[in-house]
Amino acid sequence: MKIRIRYTTAVTAALTVALAAAFVAALSSPAFAADAAASAAPKPALTVKRVVPQAGTWAQTLSGTGSIAAWQEAIIGAEIGGQRLAALEVDVGDRVRKGQLLARLSPGTLEADLAASKAALLEAEASAREAHQTAERVKTLQGSEALSPQAIDQALAADGAAQARVAAAKARVQADELRLSYTRITAPDDGVISARVATPGALVQPGQELFRLQRQGRLEWRAEVPGAELAQLKVGQTVRVQPSGAPALEGRIRRVAPQIDAQTRNGLVYVDLKAGEALRAGLFARGDFVLGESSALTLPQTAVLLRDGFSYVFRIDGTKVREQKVQIGRREGNRVEVKSGLAAGVAVVESGVGFLVDGDTVRVAP
Structure with a gap:
């Protein structure tokens, strides 16, 4: 065992x-x-694509914001009062020509006043002719003893007074004709009716606003620009304007304000625009003033991470990514300018940067 x-x-x-x-x-x-x-070994956090900055020539611009407004807006009102608005010939949005009838007031007693003035003028002219003939006859008797000097002077004075009454009667006729013409309210210039306050049948008062007219249909962009940048802007420079809810368009600087607002420290720049169907006064717009061209190092916007007010990219270092702070400049389309912080030829992550942190292991797609 x-x-x-x-x-x-x-x-x-x-x-x-x-x-x-x-x-x-x-x-x-x-x-x-x-x-x-x-x-x-650590597993890759993400599969990424690499991209390198591209060098190119971009327009050098200065940004501004502001509102679209009418170049000049004329307020059209009544020049006489006490008459009723008989008819309106136009409405908001209508294009009108200079001198075109916009509204008619009821003439009331104005036609009768004009007829009375014309009758008074005829009477004054008849009296003036008689007084003038008398004065001419009296002149032939000067130097004779047929009439006293006092009678001769009276006849000549009566002739002068009669002529003055004719002139006064003509002035009254002209005044009544002018008042009657005021019942026809016409456009002072070519343009577009932007507002209509008038109501048919209403009793109109002198100076009362009836219409507003955008003169010549012209619009402008009134852009606010920091006062320190105004020296870079000149009359005639090209401007790219993007109104809210309307297609982008091009304009030209018409005038640069000579002073700066003490509260905002901004100055106004007036930019002439071409009127379009979608363009309306009052729209907010952003725009870029084209100052020239300069070289730029650019990346896709998806390669830049915005965090805490700063911009970052992720450099590809083998299988690791390294966070790199950069300074961003101009934007054009889907690309952005890198002003500093990144050298040309350095590969960075193209997209998905919001899912990465410094030191992550990644798989680089071929």
Whole structure:
């Protein structure tokens, strides 16, 4: 029995030693080492595409904001009062020509006043002719004893007074004709009716506003620009304007304000615009004043991360990404200018930068 127990113990020990030796050999094999290294390596956080900055020539611009307004807006009102508005010939949005009839007032007693003035003029002219003939006859008797000097002077004075009454009667006729013409309200210039306050049948007062006219249909952009930048702007420079809710359009600087607002420290720049169907006075607009051209190093906007008021890109360093702070400048389309912080030829992550942090491991797509 003792011999049998010893034999079993020896076999067990030999098997244990053999298994240990096999385990050690397996641990030291190259395949096991590679698997262990692979399991220990960090997994890529994201698969990314690389992009390098592109050099090019971009327009050098200065940005501004402001509102679209009428170049000049004329307020059209009544010049006489006490008459009713008989008819309106135009409405908001209508294009009108200079002198075109916009509204008519009821003439009331104005026509009768004019007729009376004309009759008074005829009477004055008849009296003046008689007085003039008398004066001419009297002049032939001067130097004779047929009439006294006093009578001669009276006849000549009557002639002068009659002529003065004719002139006064003519002035009254002209005044009544002018007042009657005021019942026809006409356009002072070509343009577009931008507002209509008048109501048919209403009693009109002198100076009361009836219409507003955008003269010549011209619109302008009144842009606010920092006062320190106004010196860069000149009359005639090109401006790219983007109104809210309307297509972008091009304009020209017409005038630069000679003073700066003391509260905002901004100055106004007046930009002539071409009228379009979608363009309306009162729209808010942003725009860029084209100052010239300069070289620029650009990236897609998706490659730039905005965080805490600063801009960052992620440089690709092997399988790692490194956060790099950059300074951003102009924007054009879907690209942005990198003014500093990144050298040409340095590869960065093209998109998905919002999911990365400094030091992340990534897989770079071919």
